[in-house]
Structures are given as structure tokens and as C-alpha cells.
Amino acid sequence: MTSRFNPLQADARWQQAWDEAGTFRAVDESNRPKAYILEMFPYPSGRIHVGHARNYTMGDVLARYKRMRGFEVLHPMGWDAFGMPAENAAMERAVHPGEWTWSNIATMRGQLKRLGYAFDWSRELATCDPAYYGQEQALFLDLYEAGLVYRKSSEVNWDPVDMTVLANEQVIDGRGWRSGALVERRKLDQWFLKITDFADELLDGLGALDEWPDKVRLMQENWIGKSQGLRFRFELAEAVDGHSGFEVFTTRPDTIFGTSFAALSPDHPIALALAERDEAAAAFVAECKKGGTTAAELETQEKKGFDTGLEAVHPLDPEWRLPVYIANFVLMDYGTGAIFGVPGHDQRDFEFATKYRLPIRRVVGASREEADKPIEGEAESGDGMLVNSRFLDGMGVGEAKAVVIGRAESEGWGEGTTVWRLRDWGVSRQRYWGTPIPFIHCETCGVVPVPRAQLPVTLPQDVSFDVPGNPLERHPSWKQVDCPCCGGRARRETDTLDTFVDSSWYFIRFASQPANRPFDKAAAERWLPVDQYIGGVEHAILHLLYARFWTRALKRLGRLDVDEPFAGLFTQGMVTHETYRSVDGRWVAPDEVEVGAGGPIERATGAAVERGRIEKMSKSKRNVVDSDAIVDQYGADAARWFLLSDSPPERDLEWSEEGINGAWRFIQRLWRIATAARAGEGRDAELDRKLHQTIAAVTTNIEALSFNKAIARLYELASAVEKAPPSASRGEAAETMVRLVAPMAPHVAEEAWSALGRAGLVAEAPWPEADSALLVEEEVTIAVQVNGKLRDTLTAPKGAPRETLEEMALASEKVVRILEGKAPRKVIVVPDRLVNLVA
RNA sequence: GCGGACGUGGCGGAACGGUAGACGCUGGAGACUUAAAAUCUUCUGCCCGACAGGGCGUGCGGGUUCGAAUCCCGCCGUCCGCACCA
Numbered sequence A: 001m002t003s004r005f006n007p008l009q010a011d012a013r014w015q016q017a018w019d020e021a022g023t024f025r026a027v028d029e030s031n032r033p034k035a036y037i038l039e040m041f042p043y044p045s046g047r048i049h050v051g052h053a054r055n056y057t058m059g060d061v062l063a064r065y066k067r068m069r070g071f072e073v074l075h076p077m078g079w080d081a082f083g084m085p086a087e088n089a090a091m092e093r094a095v096h097p098g099e100w101t102w103s104n105i106a107t108m109r110g111q112l113k114r115l116g117y118a119f120d121w122s123r124e125l126a127t128c129d130p131a132y133y134g135q136e137q138a139l140f141l142d143l144y145e146a147g148l149v150y151r152k153s154s155e156v157n158w159d160p161v162d163m164t165v166l167a168n169e170q171v172i173d174g175r176g177w178r179s180g181a182l183v184e185r186r187k188l189d190q191w192f193l194k195i196t197d198f199a200d201e202l203l204d205g206l207g208a209l210d211e212w213p214d215k216v217r218l219m220q221e222n223w224i225g226k227s228q229g230l231r232f233r234f235e236l237a238e239a240v241d242g243h244s245g246f247e248v249f250t251t252r253p254d255t256i257f258g259t260s261f262a263a264l265s266p267d268h269p270i271a272l273a274l275a276e277r278d279e280a281a282a283a284f285v286a287e288c289k290k291g292g293t294t295a296a297e298l299e300t301q302e303k304k305g306f307d308t309g310l311e312a313v314h315p316l317d318p319e320w321r322l323p324v325y326i327a328n329f330v331l332m333d334y335g336t337g338a339i340f341g342v343p344g345h346d347q348r349d350f351e352f353a354t355k356y357r358l359p360i361r362r363v364v365g366a367s368r369e370e371a372d373k374p375i376e377g378e379a380e381s382g383d384g385m386l387v388n389s390r391f392l393d394g395m396g397v398g399e400a401k402a403v404v405i406g407r408a409e410s411e412g413w414g415e416g417t418t419v420w421r422l423r424d425w426g427v428s429r430q431r432y433w434g435t436p437i438p439f440i441h442c443e444t445c446g447v448v449p450v451p452r453a454q455l456p457v458t459l460p461q462d463v464s465f466d467v468p469g470n471p472l473e474r475h476p477s478w479k480q481v482d483c484p485c486c487g488g489r490a491r492r493e494t495d496t497l498d499t500f501v502d503s504s505w506y507f508i509r510f511a512s513q514p515a516n517r518p519f520d521k522a523a524a525e526r527w528l529p530v531d532q533y534i535g536g537v538e539h540a541i542l543h544l545l546y547a548r549f550w551t552r553a554l555k556r557l558g559r560l561d562v563d564e565p566f567a568g569l570f571t572q573g574m575v576t577h578e579t580y581r582s583v584d585g586r587w588v589a590p591d592e593v594e595v596g597a598g599g600p601i602e603r604a605t606g607a608a609v610e611r612g613r614i615e616k617m618s619k620s621k622r623n624v625v626d627s628d629a630i631v632d633q634y635g636a637d638a639a640r641w642f643l644l645s646d647s648p649p650e651r652d653l654e655w656s657e658e659g660i661n662g663a664w665r666f667i668q669r670l671w672r673i674a675t676a677a678r679a680g681e682g683r684d685a686e687l688d689r690k691l692h693q694t695i696a697a698v699t700t701n702i703e704a705l706s707f708n709k710a711i712a713r714l715y716e717l718a719s720a721v722e723k724a725p726p727s728a729s730r731g732e733a734a735e736t737m738v739r740l741v742a743p744m745a746p747h748v749a750e751e752a753w754s755a756l757g758r759a760g761l762v763a764e765a766p767w768p769e770a771d772s773a774l775l776v777e778e779e780v781t782i783a784v785q786v787n788g789k790l791r792d793t794l795t796a797p798k799g800a801p802r803e804t805l806e807e808m809a810l811a812s813e814k815v816v817r818i819l820e821g822k823a824p825r826k827v828i829v830v831p832d833r834l835v836n837l838v839a
Numbered sequence B: 001g002c003g004g005a006c007g008u009g010g011c012g013g014a015a016c017g018g019u020a021g022a023c024g025c026u027g028g029a030g031a032c033u034u035a036a037a038a039u040c041u042u043c044u045g046c047c048c049g050a051c052a053g054g055g056c057g058u059g060c061g062g063g064u065u066c067g068a069a070u071c072c073c074g075c076c077g078u079c080c081g082c083a084c085c086a
Helices: A007-021 A050-068 A084-093 A097-114 A130-145 A195-206 A214-224 A253-258 A269-277 A279-290 A295-300 A347-356 A368-372 A397-411 A506-511 A521-527 A542-556 A627-634 A636-645 A657-675 A685-703 A707-723 A728-741 A746-755 A802-811 A813-819
Strands: A034-039 A072-074 A149-159 A164-166 A184-193 A226-240 A243-250 A261-264 A305-314 A317-327 A338-341 A414-420 A439-442 A446-449 A480-482 A489-492 A532-536 A569-572 A575-577 A580-582 A593-596 A599-602 A609-611 A779-786 A789-797 A826-830 A834-838
Touching (some): A007 A097, A007 A636, A034 A050, A034 A506, A034 A521, A050 A072, A050 A532, A050 A569, A050 A575, A050 A627, A084 A097, A097 A627, A130 A149, A130 A446, A130 A506, A195 A226, A195 A542, A214 A542, A214 A569, A226 A317, A226 A397, A243 A261, A243 A269, A253 A397, A261 A305, A269 A279, A269 A305, A279 A305, A279 A317, A305 A347, A317 A347, A338 A347, A397 A414, A506 A521, A506 A542, A636 A657, A636 A707, A636 A746, A657 A707, A657 A728, A685 A728, A707 A728, A728 A746, A779 A802, A779 A813, A789 A802, A789 A813, A802 A813, A802 A834
Parallel strands (some): A034 A532, A261 A317, A779 A834
Antiparallel strands (some): A149 A164, A149 A184, A226 A243, A226 A305, A226 A414, A261 A338, A305 A317, A439 A446, A439 A489, A480 A489, A779 A789, A826 A834
């Protein structure tokens, strides 16, 4: 028996053994209860780093644990393979995006395999594979037929140099992130998905997701942004260009008598009409558009308005006329694009009214007596009683809201309504490396779906990236097609789908992937929902919301009877690492730095470097730790063990040399414990108890994803086993421990399992059961407090009566000394825990 | 501005309202060794003390309680999300 565990040869051997046995292949028709464990699939950016590995290791522990518990486990892996980095690589080094992507996939797959993950590789998929995106096109057509897909003209960020549309994140200080060119706002016809049709469902559904972090549910709730209020119509005293009035939305209809102006968005049709004929209005509208939309700019931007000279008629008093402004702070795409201003009770309106010297009227106060109290400094948006509001006077805010809405509805000038922050999902991207949108534009027939028999619409291979813009647009023949309706010449849609579409249904395709349709209903329903989904919190809103929408849309279409795709969600923390910079500001990789007596120096040059902050791993800061390098040096188990042990999983983990070394030491220690298990004779009651307490604790900790705590318990057990004299108990403890560590450190566990002479794979061994009789201690330590302060501890039999404990406490020498012979005024006894003597 | 989370030794972190600091890392001392590595033993919150023991301690200030890291109120700080949403 070797004295050291050698991962270099053992890891690959066991990986091959699992592979050959098909251990992790999920069986669709299994009778066992199912467990679908999924980690967010990676973008194949190049290589696997330890941040990826942390994510997959957590999922892997659960998957392996569930398998040992007797579940049929689906734990698949694939590639979110479309996206911009591939096109950027194509531009930078003249390599085809597909070639670059597939080569990255091959590398990363190899890296993942070396980490020994229990994936069902037979279900691997890549979104850039026509076998996948062709089915996505079919689903897109399904949604189109169900009326959930539409086209509309929409503003985009247009980079005039790269001739491409930029996402908001790609616009930095108003300039394109690559070209540095000033970004223009352009109107383009774009494809949209009607996610707003599901706003209510998506909001309500959050309530049932009790295995999601509250934080994520709250973020989604805010993102959906439901507001209830009144939409009503202002008539104009005199119509302009056919506009006789306009609609506004408010959540505070109760303050209707506090209004002193109305304001239109610069994009409002009336504002645009005025700009056509009035130079000053046109200038103001143009000025509003110029302003940036970044957070910082908005914060500092002054409220500005342009008095149109128009007058709006108050709906409850035909004599009451309000000035109508065009105002820079009114958004066209929220509500109706127009507001009624109540300066007394809305901060923005307050600022605006102050600047333009409009009346600031109080209509809500703490009591009737406050009616004449002026509003000063800032608006009062709180609750209270209506004042100066005619028939509303004396009502509470809630009652007044209802009364105004009721009146508006009965008089026909408005209605109670709900407004959402959530917008429809624009899925058009003017890029090559994405799923082609399966439509054809015909001058005669309009926009026509590609016939299903012609799917998939595949991307052309012969494209070049030496000229900016969308290669699909430039391609000599790809977009030339015949109209499926009239047979005439037509043009293929050259937009591709947002990559979030690709990731909105991949978990369904993992569950079922027939060749001739997106998925099989029954097969998919067997696995879904995903029981535990694990990924970064950066996807808390978009990806998770889109996937929820997609699932509900499929349900509405009758394609899948599942409400929510992810029953359990866990958002894990990042892996961070130290950073170094040279004197001239270059980032220096930590493994190129040596720490000498005079501080850190760069090994290659001997020059001093400055230690930077501990940051999220990124290529630019050169602090990425590649998984292969770690596996080469320490083996997969040590890497996995460290990624699980050092921090709670939801928090960031700092990668450190000391940490991985500690994990390596423990893997070796484990090997020694297992292989040097001097079995011996007889029971060791104390060890038995420790073992079963550990089984119970590790089980609950894994179920709760508290891997760091599970590991702490395993360390304790390891010490106990090492210290215990030979006994039958000790042999059992060592064997059981091998099973307990198997989900986390599967290779050394298999090696030990086999060394112990156990048949089969530990990956398929049953999870140990804790004997509840052994979970309780026979003796407990009782804390003895005087006035809540710990003064002594004593040992008592478990379940000792209160009186006995009190007597024992009073007999304590220390207690006697402190009490100085006086009797305590009060005695609190918590059985098996403590005695508190109140003097 | 709105919403949320968090704040515990040198570090990562444990702790159903009941012995704060489990477990790991770092560091000290020792054993084994010709030596080193590996391994093992042991100590490691701060202060006073030779020991026994005592005092102080969970960001700060209050409160509830026999008892608070934990619950409540108010500050301070850090991080995250949203952001002119009517």
C-alpha cells in the first residue's frame, strides 16, 4: 500500500472508470426519484479558471450526493457558444468565430474532464450548433404564431465607425467601447418578444419560488416594477395639429387638486408636432436628446422645461387651466409619456415648480389643521389626510385614490390601471455569430416566416470580418432568397437573436433532445423543473427572467406543462485573487512575483512591484488562475476541496497558495486514514457517536449547500479517527468517512474505496445513514453563570433534572466564592445547557 | 435618491437568544531526521498575572431579556441592485 495518494495517475484512472461504467448517465426511464442539478453553462471564452471550477464543483457535490442518496440525477454540461467575443477574436486575428469557439470548447471540455465532474456528457450541447439553434428557430416561429413575437421600430445605440448596434453596456461615456466613436441614436425595425404579456405571471410566480434567494426575487420584482394608479385624459383648451388632448398616468390620483402643470416627454407626439412648427420647441427637444443617459449624468442633470403655451383643462374643473411644458425628465417609454405635476408631493415636480415659479399647493397634511402650512424645502410624499381638495377633504390617501379613480371611470375621463417598468424584450442583434432569425422580407408579401421544412437557417461559413458591420448584411448571396409565399425575389432577415434567447431554453434541451423537434414534452416534464440551479448573481435579473418567461410562454402554447424552470436557485460568490502592478503600471501575474525581504519583486526583471487589491479574476489584471495548472500540481480533489472549504459558498473566495496547500495536505491525510485503518476489535462508543454526529451534520450541511461547514465537520472526524485506538468502530469510521468525502473529493475516495477492498464504485455506494440513537451525548457540559456571566462549567448526565443541576451549580467552589454565602435571588435552569444564578 | 445585504482574532470563517472564536490558514515552541521535506505533539482574541485566577471583548450608542454576535431603535462604514418609473 502506497503511503501517498498520487492524483497524477489516479485521477485519470477513475475518470475513465466512471466513463466506462456510464456512472453519470441520466436514465430517462428510471424509477428512482429524479434530481436535476444544473450549473449555468459557460461561455467558451478560452480556458476554464478556478472561478468556473468553484461553480461546477458545488453542483457536482450535490449531483454526486443525490446519486448516493438514490436519486436518478441529471447533471449536464454545455456551451453558451454564440456571442461577441468570438467576433472580436475574428476581427483581431482573422480566425472564423466558429473555429475559435469550437476550439475553445475542446480545450475547456478537456479541462472540465480533468476536474472529474459527474456530468452526463452524452447530453452535451453547444448553442452555436445548428442542431440546437435550428430548434430554437422552430420555437421562435411557434412564439410568432402565438402572437408573442412582433416587429417595431426602436431606438438603438449605433456605432457609426463599426457600423453596428451596441448594447447599453458597450456605450462608455457616450462612445463605442471598441471604436471610441460618438454613439448615435438610430431607429431600426427590430424584433421583440412580448414578455410584458407575462408581467403579472412573472411577478406572481416569484411568490412560489421559496427556494430562491430573497434578494433575487426582490431584484426581479423591482425590475418588473408594477405600479397601480389612474390613467386619465387632459383635454387641451385649443387643439394643436389634430391633438385635442393627451393622457397621463399617476400613482397619486388623490393629489389631483394639487396639480399646477402638465409635462410632456420630448419624444411625445405633441412635443414632436410642436417642434415641427416652432424653432424654440425644436431646439429644446434637440437639447434633451443630446444629454447622455448614464447614471451620473442623470443625477446631475437639472430639471428643464419648455413652456409650450398650450393649456390643459383640469378634468374636475373646466375653468381650471394648467400650463403644458415639455420637460426633460419625462420618459416616453414609461406610462403614457406625459405627467401631471404635483409639486407639493413629488420631489421632481417640486424642483421643477421651484425653478419655473409654479404654485406649490398642499393637498395632503398630517391633519386638517395643516391645510395652510406651506411646503418647504422638499416635497412631502408621505401618507396623511387630504386638504384643500374640495370633495376629497378629510379623506385618507388610500380612500381618496379610490374615490378619484371611481369618479374618473364613471365620468369617462380616465380609468384605474396598472403600469409596468418591464419592457418587451428586444431580441434583434445586428451581428453574425448568433442564431439567424428565421424570417424573409418580401416586397409583396411583407415579413414572412421561413417554412419549417427549410429550417435550420444556417449561418454562412464564408464571411469576413476585415470590414466593420454585419457580415450577414454584406454577404454576396446569403440573404438573396425566394419568397416562400409568392416565389418572387426576397431578402433574408440578417438580424440574429440575442444570446439570452439561446440560454432561455437550454435546460429543456438538456432534458430531452430529439433530432426532429426542440424537445419531447413527456421527457422534458420528467426532469423539469431544475431542482437546483447554481450560478453567478450577475444573472439574477435578465437570464433568469427570460428563462422564466420562455418557460411560461411554452406552457401557454401547450408545449410544456411547467410553470417555473428553476425550483431552487443558488447564487455563488466569485473567486478573487491578489494583483500586482509594476512601477510603470503593468499588471504582473501573481505567479511571476516573488516576495523577498524588501517586498514583492517581479521574478523576471527583479524590479519591485506594488501589491494591488484582491480582485475578481480577470484577464486584464492578469490574476486568473487556470484550472489545468492547479490540477497538474495538486490534482483535482485538492482543487475541489479548497474551492469548497474556505468560504461560505455565497461569498467571495480568495484563491491562495496556502489554501490549496492545506487542501492538498488533507487529501493526503484522508488517504492515510483510510489506508492505515487498523480495524481491530470491539466498539469505541465515543468514536461511534462522533461518526454518526458527523454523518448527520455533513448530510444537513450538503443539503443546505453549506459545504464549508460540512468540511469543518469532516476535519473533526478525521482527527477523531486518527486519535482513536484500533477497534471495529475505527475501521467502520474510516470506511464511512470515505463515503462522506466522495462527493467532494471523488478520486481519492474511489482509490481508498478500492484499497479498502470494497466492490464497485464509491460514486454508486449508498450514502451513510446516521443512527439517531448515537446522536445524543450521554454527558453534557453545563455552563454555570452568575448574573449571566460564565463562572464555571460542570459535567452532568444528559437529561439531569433541574434540581440536580441547580444543586451542582450551587456546590461549585467558584460560585460559592462569588456568591459569598448569599442565596441567589433567582435561578434559571436550561436543562442540558446552563444554570444562571441571579444574585 | 430608492431598495437590499453585511460588519466577529493576524486572515477565511463557526456559533436553535444560552460556554463567542468550531474548523482551516498563518505564526511560535517541541518531537522525528545527519539534514531538509513530509508527518506528529502543543500553543496562538486582547490586557494584567510566574501560576491560580481576573478584567475586556462580536463597528459605535441606546433598549428588551435572568442572559444578546444573534431581537428592537438610532448612528457609522463596506458592498450589491435599480435609478428622473410619475
